[in-house]
Amino acid sequence: MTLAPSSTAEVPANQTPPTRLSGSTDQNDDFAVVRTASSDLQSLKVIERDVEHSPSDYTYTTNALGAGLLGKKFKTAAILYSGALLCLVDIGSGAATLRRFSSPGSWGFRRINIEPPTWLGPGVTAPVLLVPATRNSTDERLGVATLVEATLKTLVACPVEEESEEGEIDGTSHLSQGLSALLADYGDAAIAAIHKLVVDPSSNVGIVVEVAQWVGEASDPASLEERREILEGLLKAATPRIRHGAATGLAAIDDPRSVPALRRALERESSRRVKDYLLLVLEQVQPALA
Amino acid sequence: MKRFVRAGLKHNRWVDTEGRLPGELPADVMKDLNTSRNMLSVFEVTDAIGAERIAAALAAKKDHPEEACYAVFDESSSSEYVVASTKSPGETPDAEVNDLHYDLTIGTVGRLMGFAKVIADSALFPILKKRVVTLLQEGFASGHLDPKKSKLYNKYFAENTGQGEVM
Numbered sequence: 001m002t003l004a005p006s007s008t009a010e011v012p013a014n015q016t017p018p019t020r021l022s023g024s025t026d027q028n029d030d031f032a033v034v035r036t037a038s039s040d041l042q043s044l045k046v047i048e049r050d051v052e053h054s055p056s057d058y059t060y061t062t063n064a065l066g067a068g069l070l071g072k073k074f075k076t077a078a079i080l081y082s083g084a085l086l087c088l089v090d091i092g093s094g095a096a097t098l099r100r101f102s103s104p105g106s107w108g109f110r111r112i113n114i115e116p117p118t119w120l121g122p123g124v125t126a127p128v129l130l131v132p133a134t135r136n137s138t139d140e141r142l143g144v145a146t147l148v149e150a151t152l153k154t155l156v157a158c159p160v161e162e163e164s165e166e167g168e169i170d171g172t173s174h175l176s177q178g179l180s181a182l183l184a185d186y187g188d189a190a191i192a193a194i195h196k197l198v199v200d201p202s203s204n205v206g207i208v209v210e211v212a213q214w215v216g217e218a219s220d221p222a223s224l225e226e227r228r229e230i231l232e233g234l235l236k237a238a239t240p241r242i243r244h245g246a247a248t249g250l251a252a253i254d255d256p257r258s259v260p261a262l263r264r265a266l267e268r269e270s271s272r273r274v275k276d277y278l279l280l281v282l283e284q285v286q287p288a289l290a
Numbered sequence: 291m292k293r294f295v296r297a298g299l300k301h302n303r304w305v306d307t308e309g310r311l312p313g314e315l316p317a318d319v320m321k322d323l324n325t326s327r328n329m330l331s332v333f334e335v336t337d338a339i340g341a342e343r344i345a346a347a348l349a350a351k352k353d354h355p356e357e358a359c360y361a362v363f364d365e366s367s368s369s370e371y372v373v374a375s376t377k378s379p380g381e382t383p384d385a386e387v388n389d390l391h392y393d394l395t396i397g398t399v400g401r402l403m404g405f406a407k408v409i410a411d412s413a414l415f416p417i418l419k420k421r422v423v424t425l426l427q428e429g430f431a432s433g434h435l436d437p438k439k440s441k442l443y444n445k446y447f448a449e450n451t452g453q454g455e456v457m
Contacts, residue, residue, distance in 0.1 A: 206318065209302055240305045248302070248357065251418050273305045277416055284418055 148186045148193040155179065156197070156207050175207070176214045183220055191226045198234060198242075208234075209245035216249025228253055232261040240271040247274070251281045259286045294332040294368070294392065295341040296409060297348045297360035298322065304359075307410035312403040319406050329393040330405065331380075335362060339386055343434070345417060346425040347384035353441040355426060357419045361412040371404040373397045383439035384429065 155178040182190040194215065198208050212234055215227045231253070234246035243265065250258045262282045269275040299322045307315050323330060333344045345360040365375070373395040380391030396402050417425070423446075429435035430447050437443040 241302055244302050244305050251357075251420070254420065271305060272308065273301070273414065277301060280416060280418060284420055 145189055145192065148182065148189045149196070151182060152179075152190075152193045152197060155182070156204070156211075173210065175210055176217075179211065179214050180218060183218055183223065187223070188226070191223050191230075195226075195230050198230065201238075205239055205241050208237075208239075208242050209248075212242065212245035212249045213252070214249075216252030224253065224255075228255055228258060232258060235261055235265040240274045243269070243271075244274050244277055247278050247281045251284055254285055256286050292365040293335045293362060294365060294394075295335050295344050295360050295362050296323075296330070296332050297341070297345040297358065299359040299361060299409070299414065301357070301359040301414060301416035304361075304410060304414055307406075310407075310410065312407040315403070315406050315410060319410070320402070323402060323406055323409070325396060325402065328397050329376075329395050330402075332392050332394055333380065333387060334390040334392060336390065339390060341415065342417065342425065343384070343429075344382075344387050344390070345415075346422070346429050347380075347382035347387040347435065349417075349422050350383045350426055350429065350435050350440040350442065351381075353445075355419060355423045355442060355446060358417040358422050359414060360417075361409045361414050363408055363412040367412075368394070368405055368408045371396060371401040371408065373401075383436045383443075384434050385436065386434065 155175060179190075179194065182193075186193075194211060197203055198211055198215070212231060215230055218227060220227075228250070231246045231249040234249075235243055237243050237246065247262070247265070250262065259282065262278060262285065266275060266278045266282065269278060303316065303318045303322055307319060335341050335344070341360050341362050345358045349355065349358045376393045376395070378391055378393050380388035382388055394405075396405055426435065426442070427447060430437055430440075430443060435443075437447070
C-alpha cells in the first residue's frame with residue numbers, strides 16, 4: 001500500500017502533508033501499518049476545536065500525533081512512537097477522542113476534537129498505525145496484539161478483590177475497569193485478546209466467568225457483534241460455570257439474535273442449574289417464548 | 291415451621307454443587323456465606339412478603355444494580371447446623387423486610403460447611419439484572435424501599451421514579 005498525498009485533496013493551511021507515506025509492512029482488516037519518517041510525524045498538525053486540557057498538552061499532541069488516523073470504517077487508530085504506544089484515537093464523524101498514556105498502568109484520558117487531515121485520501125478504510133522509522137525491530141515484530149495480550153495477562157493476574165460482609169463488591173471490579181480501559185484503548189485488538197483468553201482451557205474458570213460477564217456488559221456498541229459471538233461460542237464450553245457466565249453476558253446484551261444459540265445450548269445442557277438459568281435468559285431475551 | 295431465605299448469593303458459584311458432600315463444595319460458595327460473630331444473616335419468608343422482595347431489598351443496598359440470587363430452605367433442613375436463631379432488626383432499605391431478619395448462630399466451620407450443603411441442595415432462584423432493575427424501580431415507586439437507605443437510588447433511580455434525588 002502506498003499512501004501518497006492526494007493531488008486533489010485540499011491541505012489545510014495548518015496541516016503540512018508529508019512528502020511520502022509509503023512502505024506498508026503489514027495490512028489486514030484491522031490495521032494498515034505505515035512506516036514513515038519521524039520527521040513526517042512531527043510535521044503533522046492537529047486542529048483543536050474543543051479544548052479540555054491544559055495548553056502544555058497541546059504541544060505534546062501536536063508533535064506526537066501522527067495524523068494518519070483516517071478512514072471510513074475504523075474505530076481506533078494507534079500511534080506508536082519510538083517503539084511505545086503513545087496514543088490511540090477513536091474517529092467519529094468529524095471529531096475524535098484522543099486517549100494517551102505515558103506509561104503502562106498510568107492511563108490517561110481526555111477528549112479533544114481534531115480535524116482529520118485530508119491528504120490521506122478517501123481510499124483508506126483500515127485503521128492506520130503510523131510507525132516511526134525509529135521503531136526498533138522487536139517492537140515491530142511483536143506488535144499491538146502482543147502488547148494487548150501482555151496487558152490483559154497483567155490484569156487477570158491482579159489479586160482478587162475482597163468482598164464486604166454483605167458479600168458485595170462496591171462499584172465495578174478492577175478487572176472490569178481494566179477490561180473497559182483495554183477495550184477503549186485498543187478496540188478490536190482487545191477483543192481478540194479477550195477472546196483468546198476466554199477460550200484458553202488453561203485460564204482460571206472464575207476469571208473466565210467474570211470476563212464473560214463483562215463481555216456482555218461492556219458499553220461499546222462498535223464491538224457488540226464480536227462480543228455476542230464470543231459469548232455464543234462460550235455456551236459450548238466444557239465447564240458449566242463458563243456456560244453459565246456466557247449466558248449472563250448474553251442476558252446483558254439482551255439481543256434476540258442470540259435466541260437460536262441459547263436454544264441450542266438449552267437442548268444440549270446437562271447441568272440442571274445451568275439449564276434453568278438458560279431458560280431464564282431465553283425468557284428475557286425473547287419474552288414471547290414464555 | 292419457618293421458611294428462610296438466604297439472599298445475596300451468586301448463582302454461578304452454586305452451579306457445580308448439587309449432590310456434592312460438604313467438603314467437596316467449591317470453595318467460592320463460602321463467599322456467599324459470610325458470617326459475622328459466627329452468625330449468618332437470613333430472612334423469614336411469609337405469605338405477605340415473598341423471597342423475591344427480600345432479595346430486592348438486599349439488592350437495594352448495593353451501589354449498582356446487579357444480578358441477584360436467593361435460596362429458600364426450611365428451618366428443619368438447617369437445624370442440624372444452627373445452634374440458635376435470633377430475631378434481630380435487618381438493615382435493608384425495606385422496613386417490613388427488616389422485621390423478618392434472623393441471625394442464625396452457626397458457630398463452627400464444620401457446621402458452616404454443612405449449612406452450605408443445605409443451600410446447595412435448596413431451590414436456588416437467580417434474578418437477572420434486568421428483572422432486578424424492575425424490582426428496584428417498583429420498590430422505590432411503591433415506597434417499600436426507602437431511597438435514603440439505598441446507595442444506588444440517586445444514581446440509577448431518582449429520575450425514573452419521578453421522586454427526585456434524596457440526600
